[in-house]
Amino acid sequence: MPVQSLHAGYSPKYFGLRHKGATWLNVVNDQVMGLGGVVVPGTLRDSLFILDALHHRDGGPKPETVITDTASYSDIVFGLFAICGYQFSPRIADIGDARLWRTHASADYGPLQDASRHTVRLDRVRAHWGDMLRVAGSLTTGEVRGYDLIRMLSRDGRPTGLGDAFAHYGRIFKTLHLLQFVSDTGYRRMIGKQLNITEARHRLARKIFFGQRGELRQHYREGMEDQLGALGLALNAVVLWNSLYLDRAAKQLAADGFPVTDDLLARLSPLQFDHINFLGRYAFFRPQEPGRRPLRTEEGELPA
Numbered sequence: 001m002p003v004q005s006l007h008a009g010y011s012p013k014y015f016g017l018r019h020k021g022a023t024w025l026n027v028v029n030d031q032v033m034g035l036g037g038v039v040v041p042g043t044l045r046d047s048l049f050i051l052d053a054l055h056h057r058d059g060g061p062k063p064e065t066v067i068t069d070t071a072s073y074s075d076i077v078f079g080l081f082a083i084c085g086y087q088f089s090p091r092i093a094d095i096g097d098a099r100l101w102r103t104h105a106s107a108d109y110g111p112l113q114d115a116s117r118h119t120v121r122l123d124r125v126r127a128h129w130g131d132m133l134r135v136a137g138s139l140t141t142g143e144v145r146g147y148d149l150i151r152m153l154s155r156d157g158r159p160t161g162l163g164d165a166f167a168h169y170g171r172i173f174k175t176l177h178l179l180q181f182v183s184d185t186g187y188r189r190m191i192g193k194q195l196n197i198t199e200a201r202h203r204l205a206r207k208i209f210f211g212q213r214g215e216l217r218q219h220y221r222e223g224m225e226d227q228l229g230a231l232g233l234a235l236n237a238v239v240l241w242n243s244l245y246l247d248r249a250a251k252q253l254a255a256d257g258f259p260v261t262d263d264l265l266a267r268l269s270p271l272q273f274d275h276i277n278f279l280g281r282y283a284f285f286r287p288q289e290p291g292r293r294p295l296r297t298e299e300g301e302l303p304a
Helices: 047-055 075-083 122-127 129-141 146-154 161-183 185-208 221-255 262-266
Strands: 020-028 034-041 065-068 087-090
Touching: 020 047, 020 185, 020 221, 034 047, 034 221, 047 065, 047 129, 047 146, 065 185, 075 087, 075 129, 075 146, 075 161, 087 161, 122 129, 122 161, 129 146, 129 161, 146 161, 161 185, 185 221
Parallel strands: 065 087
Antiparallel strands: 020 034
16 A cells, blocks of 8 residues: 555565555355455454454345454454354364363263363353343444454453353354364365365456556545455456356357266356456447357357
């Protein structure tokens, strides 16, 4: 960001020690469409803002599972996601150091008996349950920001009583996530697939975002989100266009006798852009005859 802004922070990893930047935390569903996003100052921990991004979507149904790359995944974060109705499924880099928790100190957990030495304090959850539900309502209605709430509850590693209750509640769902991540190959593949979709969409975004050399030139967050929202609209337009023509091409190949299998279709992506012209001037007009452009011929040229 070459302009002065309160929403820009130094990022030595990306810009060195002299330049500032911001993070666009965007929500992408499993159909590759963007549902909105928020501007995050610098490179602060993602998970502190993810709830804000989810509750301020531009459209689309409420997600059931939230998949993120390795980020801040504290016990409080797991608890807040769970009480708001989301399954938080981050990819955890240091999974070998993660703790497994039990709910009964004297129960026999079989092969996990030695691994689950720590006990969730359900009494603390019960004591604060009413306040926890009120917090969930405030987050859902937008009365309080998730980022501010998590900072208030955690207090730099010294959680409040309510924060401690959320931490114990979150340990239940964190343990379930860890066990499923380790034992369920399909679950790990689902997480990896969604993260690959996100990265591929970001590559397309960097390709489109050339007009200002990838720079945000708005001083205030609203302007930045408007600028990035326009980028998201262009991204969704490319995804929609590619999806429509991939579907037509697949149906045409099947009609011609080519074996279009489910495995083949699963490997197609609407995020390809080699055929997209990102430069030049654009003319938008209503076609004389409704319908879509014809598919390319075997020679690779459009029919006359």
